Amino acid sequence: MAKAVLVAGGAGFIGSHLCDYLLARGERVICTDSLITGSRDNILHILQNKDYKKNFRFIKADISKKISLGAVSQIYNLASPASPVDYQDKPLETLQAGSLGNKNLLEIARKSRCPYLFASTSEVYGNPLEHPQKETYWGNVNPVGERSCYDEAKRFGEALCISYRKVHDLDAKIVRIFNTYGPRMRKCDGRVVPNFIDQALHNKPITVYGKGLQTRSFCYVSDMVDGLYKLMNSPQQGPVNIGNPQEITVLGLAGLIVKLGRSSSKIEYRQLPGDDPERRLPDISLARDKLGWEPLISLEDGLTATIANFRSGKQK
Ligand code: UDP
Secondary structure, three states: OOOOEEEEOOOOHHHHHHHHHHHHOOOOEEEEEOOOOOOHHHOHHHHOOHHHHOOEEEEEOOOOOOOOOOOOOEEEEOOOOOOHHHHHHOHHHHHHHHHHHHHHHHHHHHHHOOOEEEEEEHHHHEOOOOOOEOOOOOOEOOOOOOOHHHHHHHHHHHHHHHHHHHHHOOOEEEEEEOOEEOOOOOOOOOOHHHHHHHHHHOOOOEEEEOOOOOEEEOEEHHHHHHHHHHHHOOOOOOOEEEOOOOEEEHHHHHHHHHHHOOOOOOEEEEOOOOOOOOOOOEOOHHHHHHHOOOOOOOHHHHHHHHHHHHHOOOOO
16 A cells, blocks of 8 residues: 655644645545644544545644654645744744654654655745845844744754755755635634634724735645645755745735625724734745746635635634
């Protein structure tokens, strides 16, 4: 029987979409998740589908603790709290996921002699002084700020991957994931897209932090998962940026969500949290050239699909 692909953090937002994607391609999948921010609800449809169920195994496990698994064919490490609200609420778990957890999975990859993909983040660029951000940019991160538990965990995680390449000749890949959105984001995870959609659908005030002039670039989750798969199955090791190069202000996003959600919500300005990056935009030339990847879903289409999903009441 073919060896399984391991998806750590597979019951999370991006992880569960990745499990779907791999199962649809006929892969066997082992999904681990500590469930501190992930949820069984995200994989329930797999466990209830008789074709997928036979190729799928879920193990509730924290990657920072000892974890014993047999040989696997590939490892995607998506296990970490990822929203600013979540990681600031769980700073120690976040630091452990990027360090100890990452090391535990790198060891499994070393023993399995298999490719490994570490989910890093655009947060390694901090509040960027270079715009758009290329992979060659070293970043502008506050090591003791509100976001440092996440940013530094991911920066350490990248250094660990590079060291495993050097010392063990491991095919340790690094992807820098930019803001991603879509169905299965938790309504209460604090990120801007679920917050604004939930507020718009209830005609409540849209909470814009600061003046709303800070920018982000939002990638629909199906595009993200396709990028992760292409990197894993290419000779490239990265770091590679995967994100959508359509930049929008937070205020612009609020307006778009109000319009698409046919909402009567008004904007309410709130205090800008500390160390909130002023702008963020991926340069995706490397992904385009080396992986033949670029996003296909426009922000309007992706938001329309996400709003429909939130309306259906499936979001927890
Ligand atoms: N934001 C906002 N209102 C909210 C939630 C977030 O204005 O209710 C802003 C936040 O300050 C940031 C941007 O939206 O500038 C994106 O925030 P998110 O938490 O989604 O992710 P980040 O890119 O900051 O990690």
